[in-house]
Amino acid sequence: MSAIIPARNEEHVIARVVSSLAEQPEISEILVVDDQSSDGTVRVLQSLASRVPKLRALDAGPLPEGWVGKNHAAWKGAQRARGDWLLFTDADAVHLPNSTARALLLAASNGADMLSISPAQEMQTWWERVMIPFVYCRLALLYSYAAVNDPRSPAAAANGQYL
Numbered sequence: 001m002s003a004i005i006p007a008r009n010e011e012h013v014i015a016r017v018v019s020s021l022a023e024q025p026e027i028s029e030i031l032v033v034d035d036q037s038s039d040g041t042v043r044v045l046q047s048l049a050s051r052v053p054k055l056r057a058l059d060a061g062p063l064p065e066g067w068v069g070k071n072h073a074a075w076k077g078a079q080r081a082r083g084d085w086l087l088f089t090d091a092d093a094v095h096l097p098n099s100t101a102r103a104l105l106l107a108a109s110n111g112a113d114m115l116s117i118s119p120a121q122e123m124q125t126w127w128e129r130v131m132i133p134f135v136y137c138r139l140a141l142l143y144s145y146a147a148v149n150d151p152r153s154p155a156a157a158a159n160g161q162y163l
Contacts, residue, residue, distance in 0.1 A: 002083030003030045006073030010091035011040035022052045024100040033058045033073040088163040116158035
């Protein structure tokens with residue numbers, strides 16, 4: 001599996017996601033695609049490279065017309081990935097031990113070509129604790145789990161934190 005992380009100005013969180021992915025034996029490479037960061041993201045990646053042999057830092061390059069930065073960075077990572085499975089994840093995500101093995105098992109047991117999981121949210125403020133559950137309830141109304149999981153349904157939804 002190749003893990004692909006689009007990253008823009010993520011110097012404070014990038015080490016945590018890279019470390020959590022490096023501990024997953026199913027992941028053979030971690031591709032962090034820098035999307036024109038203006039902070040210390042690239043510096044942090046350079047310091048991690050010596051300790052995390054799976055890590056490859058890539059530059060997304062200039063944004064082509066009609067593209068959104070995160071989508072472009074994800075596409076650039078997918079083009080360079082070598083794994084049979086691609087895991088797209090956010091720079092502020094943290095992956096629990098064995099989560100990749102469980103995701104692959106879940107995909108295989110359901111014959112899935114794509115799997116998206118909504119991981120637990122770390123909520124620090126009162127507003128986050130109020131709004132995040134509301135957001136998930138609204139999404140569940142818009143994209144029913146039954147319809148999204150039915151191969152015959154045209155409904156589709158996925159979570160960019162774990163795709």
